[in-house]
Amino acid sequence: MEKTVGSHHACIRSAFATTAATEPDTAVGTTEPLNPPDGTHDCLGHPRRLVARTRERFAAVQERLAEGKSLRAIGRELRLDHSTVRRFARADSIDELLAKAVNRQSILDAYKPYLHQRWNEVCHDIPQLHRELRNRGFPGGIQTVRRYLRPSREHGLPMAPRPVPRPRRVVRWIMTDPNRLPAGDARELKEVRAACPHLDAAARHVRDFAIMLHDRRGDLLPDRMDRVLADDLPALHSLVTGFRRDQEAVVAGLSSSWSSGQVEGQVTRIKLVKRKGYGRANLDLLRKRILLVT
Structure with missing residues (x-):
């Protein structure tokens, strides 16, 4: 399911972006909210280097696969590790590869709803916002908040009301x-x-x-x-x-109502007994402990 959702995460992003764009912001007096970076661009709107590199590698690997080249040959030609080439070769689409890269967790994630609320209440003092977040338990520095809010400061538009779910x-x-x-x-x-x-x-x-x-x-x-x-x-x-x-x-x-739970439990017990005797016991003692210890 995670692979399936990753392949179609672009549909989710577009749906939530459309929903956000239709919600007016009465505090600022405009109906054209600014969407926060979606992961494919940085806070200044420039394409992220990681995203561009992933797209280039995916296109290069798929092109060479179509030519009939083996994974090892592609790895040597592109100077990529074999596991990396295999991951790019098995991906059904570029969205599947970008899903994890563009949706990495941030220490600011839990505080974004409050930050959006305060920003739309026309509180644009970043040091003040950072102090309020610190009072709520935010462990990060002011630069994290400043980078996230930079597009809104430059364009003078409200933040999008909802983040796209990961x-x-x-x-x-x-x-x-x-x-x-x-x-x-x-x-x-x-x-x-x-x-x-x-x-x-x-x-x-x-x-x-x-x-x-x-x-x-x-x-x-x-x-x-x-x-x-x-x-x-x-x-x-x-x-x-x-x-x-x-x-x-x-x-x-x-x-059936039967399962292998009892067998797995015994295996776990035997492994524990073996590790307790590591370096201190021979096979004869290990056998006795396995048979006698309940």
Whole structure:
């Protein structure tokens, strides 16, 4: 699901940007809010070097793959590590690669709603805003706040009212039982699903699988796999391929109340006993302790 959401995160960004642009700001008296940097550009609006380099490498790797070159040959030619080339080769789109790069967490994230509120209340004194954030527990320096607010100071426009949710947050919404999802998160998930048909289909498949797992209806797995393959969701297609390699075992696991939990617990216990005796015991003592220690 994380890979699927990363591939379609551009749909989420466009949907939230559109929503933000339609909300007027009465404090400043304008209906044209300034969107904070979306991760592909810096605070001055210039393309980020990381994003540009990722796009260039993705295009170069895909071009050489189309020519029939091997991953090792591409790595030697582009002077890239083999794992890097493999990651670029397996990516379905550039958005999948950029999802993590442009959505990295910041120490300012938890304080942005308050910062947006104060800025739209026409409090543009950055030292004052920094002091207020420090009183709320913000551990960063004033330069972090200054860099984030620089576009608003230069253009004299209000901040966007809502940040775009990060991929992992959207994944958490999709993977959570709808009955346990807070109202605000459920509302934003509904917007995400409305903005992207692929993510809407993926969310439906997750719910179907969760119900099948909860009700122990392994007999429904073949039909569920056919439904997944009918949609354009490469990451979930890979999951179905894994299921079909040992489908009988997967169906049994989804249908039976038995599990391998007892076996895994014993393995964990044996590893603990072995580590306690590292450097101090031989195999005979280890065997006795494993058999005798409860």
